[in-house]
Amino acid sequence: MQIAICGPRHCTEQDQTNAYQVGQLLARAGATVICGGGTGVMAAAAKGARSENGLVIGVRPNDSAEGSSPDLSAVIVTNMGEARNAIIVWSADAVIAIGGSWGTLSEIALAKRRGGVRVVSLDGWTLLDQNGQELTDAILNAQTPQEAVDLALQ
Numbered sequence: 001m002q003i004a005i006c007g008p009r010h011c012t013e014q015d016q017t018n019a020y021q022v023g024q025l026l027a028r029a030g031a032t033v034i035c036g037g038g039t040g041v042m043a044a045a046a047k048g049a050r051s052e053n054g055l056v057i058g059v060r061p062n063d064s065a066e067g068s069s070p071d072l073s074a075v076i077v078t079n080m081g082e083a084r085n086a087i088i089v090w091s092a093d094a095v096i097a098i099g100g101s102w103g104t105l106s107e108i109a110l111a112k113r114r115g116g117v118r119v120v121s122l123d124g125w126t127l128l129d130q131n132g133q134e135l136t137d138a139i140l141n142a143q144t145p146q147e148a149v150d151l152a153l154q
Contacts, residue, residue, distance in 0.1 A: 002032045002057075003152050004092035006085075006108070007041025007124070008101030015099035018122050019044035020051075021145035022096055027054025029153060034059065034091050036084070037068045037075055041098050046071035059088050086110055094118040094152040097139075100125045112138060122148040 003026050007015055023045040026033050033049045035042040037058020046056045050071040058072040063079040078084040082103060089095060089110040095117060097104050105125055111117045120140045127135040134141070142148035 001030075001093045001153060002034055002091055004034045004088050004095045004107070004111075005041065005045040005098065006035070006088065006095060006104050007045075007098040008104055009036075009038050009040035009042065010101070011040040011044075011099045014123065015041050016044040018145050018148075019098050020048035022098065022122070022148055023048025023050075023054065023056070024052050025145060025149040026152075027052035029149065031153065032057065034088055036060070036088065036103075037072050039067075039069070043069040043071065045098075057091075059084050059091075082106065089114060089117065092117065094120065096120045096122060096142075096148050096152050097124045098122045098148075108139065118152060118154065120148045120151045 019041040027049040033056045037060050046069040049056045056073045059076045061081050061084045065075040068075050085107045095111045111119045122142045127138045140151045
């Protein structure tokens with residue numbers, strides 16, 4: 001399985017801790033991690049996966065690999081800016097969003113628009129209906145890194 005880990009480059013320490021643990025758990029499960037390959041959540045997820053000898057693919061927005069996380073197994077240079085988010089989402093069997101930023105929300109939206117892709121949120125975005133009720137069929141909310149991985153691998 002290929003699991004995308006999405007999250008902000010400017011994130012909280014808790015987001016970094018969660019991303020590191022999610023990366024580790026996915027690598028232990030034999031999943032390939034796909035991420036944006038930069039800093040913040042992306043770097044923490046890559047570091048966690050690589051600490052367990054996992055395979056980590058970074059999909060970069062620029063015209064070079066400059067600024068990529070050193071823990072990536074491979075770098076895909078797109079020169080597509082934020083449009084690279086579609087590549088990340090279309091390459092994944094499931095998406096785990098950790099924390100929240102506008103870029104992360106765009107990846108969630110692309111995954112939901114694609115259809116058939118499980119989207120898990122860990123301390124991040126939650127979608128509500130017009131009455132303020134959580135749309136649990138849209139995004140699966142996890143409370144821990146282990147729960148996020150379990151939901152993504154179902």
